[in-house]
Amino acid sequence: MTTDRQAAYEAEVLRHWAGQSDGAHDLAHLRRVWRNCQKIARAEGGADLEVLLAAAMFHDVVNLPKNAPNRAEASRLSAEVAVAYLAGTDFPPQKLPAVAHAITAHSFSAGVPPETPEARILQDADRLEALGALGLARMFYVAGALGGGLFDPEDPLAQRRALDDRAFALDHLEVKLFPVAEAMQTAEGRELAQQGAEWMEAFRARLLREIG
Structure with a gap:
């Protein structure tokens, strides 16, 4: 169920995204991350859901291309946009630093260690999107958008x-996605990530059989 506050956050993010088109980072992605946040928070306990909702909705409000030279700055810029917007609402001002940190720390490329329950949960919730069937769909979507191939037909596993x-x-599984599954911050995140990683390994094995 979408609350009035969530709806307002979504409308603000869509305003910033006007003219952009990215099927891997859209409103459905934000809603799935928020659902992941709630699932992990229920299992872990101790998280502020008001902070988590704001952080989940705004974590990709500044969405720079994967190959942009300043890609690592996207989460920091998103945090700045979120804080500027929230400061003009009835959002508790004392919670703004927690929102900013959670957004900044969620990014793989930013390299900022998560130091709060909300930051750890958001990082895991977002990274679960890169795993399992959905992760594979997003992986191939992004590769196509950047002009990459599906796999090396001569050496698909990069053995030589x-x-x-x-x-x-296909190389992205070893370069980033399997390591992401091993570096989750919460116990619930690790369990869900392991399930997703096992599914991707099974898919890769099936793909290799099909291509001989």
Whole structure:
């Protein structure tokens, strides 16, 4: 169920996204991350859901392309946009730093360690999107958008070459996605991530059989 506050956050994010089109980072993605946040928060306990809702809705409000030279700044810029907007609402001002930190720390490329329950939960919730069937769909979508191939037909597992996930989508499993599954911050996140990683490994095995 979408609350009035969530609806207002979504409308503000869509205003910032006007003219953009990214199927891997859209309103459905934000809603799934928020659902993941709630699932993990219920299992872990101790998180502020008011902070988590705001952080989940605004974590990708500044959405820079994967190949942008300043990609690592996207989460910090998103945090700034979120705080500026929330400061003009009835959102508790004392919670703004927690929202900003959770958004900044969620990003893989930013390299900011999560230091609060909300930051750890948001990071895990967002990274679950990169795993399982949905993660594979997003992986191939992004690779296609960046002009990459599906896999190296001569050496799909990179046994005789260096991994290159910009050239071959399948390489992204080893370059980023399997390591992400091993680095989750919460117990619930780790369990869900393991399930997703096992599914991706099974998919890769099936793909390799099909291509011989």
